[in-house]
Structures are given as structure tokens and as C-alpha cells.
Amino acid sequence: MRICVCGGGNLGHVVAGFIAAQNGHEVSVLTRQPERWAQRLTIETPNDELLTGTLAAVSTDAKQVISNAEMVLLCLPGFSIHDVLLQIREYLKPGTAVGSVISSTGFFLEAMNTLPLQTPLFGFQRVPFISRIVEYGQRARLMGYKESLSVAIEQCADAEQLRRQLEALFKTPTFLLENYYEASLSNSNPLLHPARLYDLWKDWHEGIVYPHVPLFYEEWTEEAAQMYIDMDAELQRLLLELPVKKGSIPTVLDYYESSDAASLAAKLRSIEAFKGIKAPMKAVGDSYVPDFTSRYFTEDFPYGLAIVQRLAHEKNVSTPTIDRICSWGINKSLQ
Numbered sequence: 077m078r079i080c081v082c083g084g085g086n087l088g089h090v091v092a093g094f095i096a097a098q099n100g101h102e103v104s105v106l107t108r109q110p111e112r113w114a115q116r117l118t119i120e121t122p123n124d125e126l127l128t129g130t131l132a133a134v135s136t137d138a139k140q141v142i143s144n145a146e147m148v149l150l151c152l153p154g155f156s157i158h159d160v161l162l163q164i165r166e167y168l169k170p171g172t173a174v175g176s177v178i179s180s181t182g183f184f185l186e187a188m189n190t191l192p193l194q195t196p197l198f199g200f201q202r203v204p205f206i207s208r209i210v211e212y213g214q215r216a217r218l219m220g221y222k223e224s225l226s227v228a229i230e231q232c233a234d235a236e237q238l239r240r241q242l243e244a245l246f247k248t249p250t251f252l253l254e255n256y257y258e259a260s261l262s263n264s265n266p267l268l269h270p271a272r273l274y275d276l277w278k279d280w281h282e283g284i285v286y287p288h289v290p291l292f293y294e295e296w297t298e299e300a301a302q303m304y305i306d307m308d309a310e311l312q313r314l315l316l317e318l319p320v321k322k323g324s325i326p327t328v329l330d331y332y333e334s335s336d337a338a339s340l341a342a343k344l345r346s347i348e349a350f351k352g353i354k355a356p357m358k359a360v361g362d363s364y365v366p367d368f369t370s371r372y373f374t375e376d377f378p379y380g381l382a383i384v385q386r387l388a389h390e391k392n393v394s395t396p397t398i399d400r401i402c403s404w405g406i407n408k409s410l411q
Contacts, residue, residue: 085152094246096131097129120210138163157181165192168195174196176199291351314391366408
């Protein structure tokens, strides 16, 4: 297949390199910094295998990399999706499927409003890989695989064929969800990250500094875990008001095989792929303060948690924990 990956971040690197390393696929990348990319992209895997793929093109020109694409994969933050969809829409061939590696940042709503009618759309419920750039444009690390993937497909005449294509591309068992709500409403990053951020800095104000940067997951607290559980309970009540299959979005306790806040916190602290990830902070002299301009704030609150909150309010579902944490995070991101 001829595939275009949109986005030059952590996921963009790993997705492009992983697919390009498979025989028979022609992979291009749409990015703002094509001059920083090498033609060959190396991916380090968790089992110390090196995957090397050759890219067909890397460009900032949508016409060059979209016109012949048979599939477009967005690896983008929520705030970039609308602009990139506008950029690519006039160059899409009829029948070219457009999808997002993560759907909880409003992808389906943006795509349905922006792209030509009947453009096949797909979006994953959770990201296929945990990814980190090692050397920009040349090398990245695939830090963790999922045992299986779930994907929503809309406006597609043969959803099963597209599901099989995605399963082959990502080399992971892939299951079809019933509708885009089941991919768009996630209790992963949109709830996970805000719970931890609120726990860390709900009492922060100008003048408070910290001597070190905490580890985001390895120092996860029971208080953060309880907030995560409480927000998830509110999300689960919302799902009862929507046409989604029961169990399509498992509770966080089920997903992480936990029974309460203590066991959930212990589980999150133990996940190998999460180790070494630091909280978003910036240096002020020899000390540190929260970085409210980080993607944790600019992505997970306005393009994650706020989407859940807005839909819950439309359905008259009470969300006191989500309301409190979402309001705090958006206010901080605007400072």
C-alpha cells in the first residue's frame, strides 16, 4: 500500500518506521520539518531488534505525499487535527481511508465536518505503540506493544477489509468497534494524565518551586488513582446514555487488572514502558515549576477531558470530579 503518515512527533516516527520496515509498503511523511529527516528510519523495539525502513518521501507539501496515498494515518495532537485535515482534503483520492492512531482528541467529529462526504474514516481506541524519539528524523524507540487493538470505522463500504489491512500493518490482533463513540470516548490519556497532574499541582501557585522533577508514573499516588477511578465512573455513566456496546470501554480497574486505588497505583508504578517518564516541568534557576505549556495540558484537557465533559453535560450526566479537574487544567493551560 501507499501510506502517508501525518505528523513528526514520537508516534509519527515509530508508526512510519514500523510500517516502512515491512516489505511491500510505500510510506511517506507529511511534517513541518522535512529537512531534519533522513531517508532511512530506524526503530528500536523492546526485544532489542532494530527495524529499518526507507521512506518514499518526506515533505511539508500535502499535494506531494497525499495525492497518491491509499491510506492516511494521522499521528497528531488534538490541536493540529483540524488544520491538517484542511491541508490534505483537496488532494485525497476518492476511497482513500483517513484515520487517527488515537481518537480521543476529537478526530471523528473534525473529520466528518472537514473531509469530503463518504471519506472512509477509522480511529484507534488506544495508541498502538508507546513511542519515543531517539534522534529526530532518524531513530526512534518503540517502547511497548499492545496485546490487541480496537478500531472504529465509519463511512466505509467494506469495514472488514479495512480492519484486516490495519491488523496486518500493525501486526497486532485488531477488533472492530460498533461506532466512533467507542473509540472517541477514552479513559486512557484524557482521564489518566489529568488525574496525575491535578494530584501533583492542584495547590500550586506563583512562588512555589520544587527541588526536583517527579516521575510521572513511578511515583503515582493512591490519591491520583482514586481521582482516576472517580472520573472513570462518571464516564461509565455517560456511556449508558450512548449507543455503545456494554464493555466496549472497560473500566480502568478492569483494564489494569486492579481492585481499588491502592492496587491501581501499584500497577501504574510497575508498568515497564512507563518507567523513566518525568512530570512536565521547567527549570527556574536550580529549581522547577510546572510547565503548563506542555502537551499534557494543551492536549489532554481541551482535546480530551473537555470532550467527555461536554458530551456528559449534553446528556445531563453529572460529572463533579471531571468538572473540577477539567476546569483547573484548562485555567492553568491559559495562564
